[in-house]
Amino acid sequence: MKKGVDPKFKDRLMSGSARLIYELLPIGSLCARLAAKIRVTRVEIQSSKVKTPIKLVQLTDLHYEPKAGISLQDIDAVVSLALAQNPDIFLLTGDYIIHKCRQSDEYAAALKPLAQAKPAFGIFGNHDGGRWASRCHGYPNLDVMSKVLADAGIHRLYNNNALTRLRDNSVRIVGLSDLWAGDFHPEAAFDTTHQHEEFTVLLSHNPDTLPYLMDYPWDLMLSGHTHGGQVVLPGIGAPWTPVKNMEHRRGFFNLGDRYLNVATGTGGLFQLRINCPPEITVFNIQPAGTV
Numbered sequence: 619m620k621k622g623v624d625p626k627f628k629d630r631l632m633s634g635s636a637r638l639i640y641e642l643l644p645i646g647s648l649c650a651r652l653a654a655k656i657r658v659t660r661v662e663i664q665s666s667k668v669k670t671p672i673k674l675v676q677l678t679d680l681h682y683e684p685k686a687g688i689s690l691q692d693i694d695a696v697v698s699l700a701l702a703q704n705p706d707i708f709l710l711t712g713d714y715i716i717h718k719c720r721q722s723d724e725y726a727a728a729l730k731p732l733a734q735a736k737p738a739f740g741i742f743g744n745h746d747g748g749r750w751a752s753r754c755h756g757y758p759n760l761d762v763m764s765k766v767l768a769d770a771g772i773h774r775l776y777n778n779n780a781l782t783r784l785r786d787n788s789v790r791i792v793g794l795s796d797l798w799a800g801d802f803h804p805e806a807a808f809d810t811t812h813q814h815e816e817f818t819v820l821l822s823h824n825p826d827t828l829p830y831l832m833d834y835p836w837d838l839m840l841s842g843h844t845h846g847g848q849v850v851l852p853g854i855g856a857p858w859t860p861v862k863n864m865e866h867r868r869g870f871f872n873l874g875d876r877y878l879n880v881a882t883g884t885g886g887l888f889q890l891r892i893n894c895p896p897e898i899t900v901f902n903i904q905p906a907g908t909v
């Protein structure tokens with residue numbers, strides 16, 4: 619996908635004053651209080667493509683990093699909260715780190731309880747590696763974070779899809795690589811042979827990808843990336859939201875015959891959140907006509 623976003627716009631999160639904040643603020647003390655603030659957002663959906671109810675949990679933008687992100691203790695808390703929802707599947711929509719993953723074995727161990735409990739699928743975000751990350755003190759490729767997911771037992775999706783069985787339902791999970799990473803290929807991710815008979819969940823880190831995906835067969839698209847704007851100021855809005863389409867900054871959207879969810883995620887750059895609490899999202903998918 620070559621249609622792009624202005625590189626200057628994409629780089630601004632890690633430039634100039636943002637780097638200064640990262641270096642100077644007492645981030646650790648802010649992180650310690652994060653776990654208590656995470657809320658569980660619940661969404662009810664009906665679909666004729668499921669025979670029995672299924673429950674999905676979305677986790678996004680964990681942003682583990684000892685200094686500027688959330689701690690392993692906070693990751694433990696997020697994982698515990700997700701496990702407590704007792705879903706049928708965990709879906710992770712990228713940005714597991716901020717810059718580098720210096721304790722990758724410990725991080726994988728912290729995430730592993732998810733996949734030990736239920737199937738878990740994950741895609742990558744712009745912070746996990748690739749073109750954008752290489753310009754912003756991150757990894758030029760996805761080798762490190764691919765190993766973290768593999769060690770954690772999380773099925774990595776990268777411009778491909780997988781069919782999984784959840785209760786009495788076949789559910790297809792389509793996973794895209796990240797737009798800013800420079801390897802966003804929906805034409806490869808969707809299996810042209812499938813007839814969209816299954817409930818299909820599309821994982822795409824950046825909600826700005828929506829216009830490129832409307833011609834493909836899916837039912838529920840899960841995104842993160844925006845952190846909901848992270849800092850939402852009365853009368854001003856969310857000036858640092860890294861998307862072009864501010865309409866999809868945060869929330870659940872009914873698009874007619876399908877749905878989009880843009881979660882605020884649980885981590886965030888510098889852990890500065892104002893009027894934008896961190897969240898995990900629980901989706902209850904019910905057979906049509908039963909609610």
Ligand SMILES: [Fe+2]
Pocket residue numbers: 679681713743745843844845886
């Ligand atoms: Fe993020």
